[in-house]
Amino acid sequence: MKALLVRLPALSVLWSGIAFGQTVGCDRACLEGALMRYMNAVVANAPEDAGIIVGFRQTENAEVKRVGTGTWQSVTALGEVQRHYIDTVSGQAAYFGLVEESGKPAVVSVRVQVVGRQVTEAEWYIGREGQAGMQGMPASDGSGAGPYNPDNLVANPPPAERNVPRRERLSRESLLGVANSYFDAITANDGTIMMIHPACTRIENGQQITGRPLPEGSDDGYQGRTNCSSGIRPTGRLNIALVTSRRYPIVDEQQQVVMATVVFLRNPDSINWRLGLSEFFFVNDSRISEVQAAMFYAPPDLPIPNWPPYGGSFPLPASAAASR
Secondary structure (H helix, E strand, O other), X not given: OHHHHHHHHHHHHHHHHHHOOOXXXXXXXXXXXXXXXXXXXXXXOOHHHOOEEEEEEEXXXXXXXXXXXXXXXXXXXXXXXXXXXXXOOOOEEEEEEEEEEOOEEEEEEEEEEEEOOEEEEEEEEEEOOOOOEOOEOOOOOOOOOOOOOHHHHHHOOOOOOOOXXXXXXXXXXXXXXXXXXXXXXXXXXXXXXXXXXXXXXXEEXXXXXXXXXXXXXXXXXXXOEOOOOOOOOOOOOOOOOEEEEEEEEEEEOOOOEEEEEEEEEOOOOOOOOEEEEXXXXXXXXXXXXXXXXXXXXXXXXXXXXXXXXXXXXXXXXXXXXXXX
């Protein structure tokens, strides 16, 4: 009986890990290996080599895809920019960077869940040339398309993999709080809530968003140029009613990076399309120094993010669809 009692705490820890989706015995190298095995299998269109389970689920810009279709057919190579983010607590890993798709580069964020060393799900956010913009599909001349600049991503890639000394790391909980302050600031229309460095930069699908000259008379930036909180104020220019479906699947404590996926809901009278985002927050000295995003604008009839939690983002009021 005494031996049994001694073993119970260990069993409790094991069961707790399984209950919360942790991958028992899959360390950082194991998770990265599972991620790249899957990515290389997608490039080769070889699902049998991907290490996926029966019942594997994959979405691409919120649309469920059957194994062997979608990116399995269109992606032919991994690109010049490749970054990996690992969370041994949640048992998840992410690829952010470029892939070659149908002969052109695409900016992608790919999240995989690993259980028992097998990939159970994959979630893709893809930024392509000529994709829909904020007000829908682009015009024939390309105007109105969503952001896309793979060359700029090559020139300004995310930081290379790093191993931040433990004494300099924020805790997991603090990292989550810093990342969440970004979305709280947007929802509250108050940029002062955002925990950022003054020179915080933001890149969307490779396109540089920050660093532009501030409008005349504006002071919500840094050294005369826009930063991550520019335009977020009670009288702001953002058309975002709520940042909803907030998920933080990966907290890479070693690199001090948080991956978030969210949906930007528009004001009820707006014709602007909702925005689905996968964002990576790079934290230095307790503040966000850089944001890299893969994103897409979603038409009114598309359920997003199409991952739990399902409520809050769809369906839209009939008036919103009618306005299109």
